[in-house]
Amino acid sequence: MDFGIFLEQTRRGTGQADAFLEMFELVDAAEAWGLDIVPEDPSEYSGSLTALYTPEGHNADRLRQVILDNFDMSLGTGLGKLAGKVFRIGHLGAFNDLMLAGTLCGVEMGLKIAGIPHRPGGVAAALESLAASAIGSEALLSSEAARGVGAPQAERDLRGVGAPGPINVR
Numbered sequence: 001m002d003f004g005i006f007l008e009q010t011r012r013g014t015g016q017a018d019a020f021l022e023m024f025e026l027v028d029a030a031e032a033w034g035l036d037i038v039p040e041d042p043s044e045y046s047g048s049l050t051a052l053y054t055p056e057g058h059n060a061d062r063l064r065q066v067i068l069d070n071f072d073m074s075l076g077t078g079l080g081k082l083a084g085k086v087f088r089i090g091h092l093g094a095f096n097d098l099m100l101a102g103t104l105c106g107v108e109m110g111l112k113i114a115g116i117p118h119r120p121g122g123v124a125a126a127l128e129s130l131a132a133s134a135i136g137s138e139a140l141l142s143s144e145a146a147r148g149v150g151a152p153q154a155e156r157d158l159r160g161v162g163a164p165g166p167i168n169v170r
Helices: 003-012 016-033 060-071 097-113 122-147 153-159
Strands: 049-053 086-090
Touching: 016 049, 016 097, 016 122, 060 086, 060 097, 086 097, 097 122
Parallel strands: none
Antiparallel strands: 049 086
């Protein structure tokens, strides 16, 4: 994807950028829980999938089963060398903020039920980030609307925004 298009989608909150931005809320949750993320290098994060390590001595597949049994929510398993060490959260396609919040609630409750050491507050951290993003998007859209950005040319001309000269409206 062209980076300019990505930035525009990020700024407007549309397209593939949404899936990528959801990953940042997952990172906020994981950091609050004290869980490590795969991969360790943020430049390699995925816009479609986030994997989290369970602490040493705790089986990620057992956590996945606890979450499935209690909340009817299926998480992905670790593959290869990561089997039993990580669980995966998919966030591609029609996956909105409320779905992300619900998923993180299921994970946080599952961590507690399974007796996996973690700090509470991952859901709260993600919700703070989601709210800040929404507030920022609303402010940006309001600012753009006032300037006529995104409005059809005729509408901008009537407001005098982007018009070649003064407009007389009677």
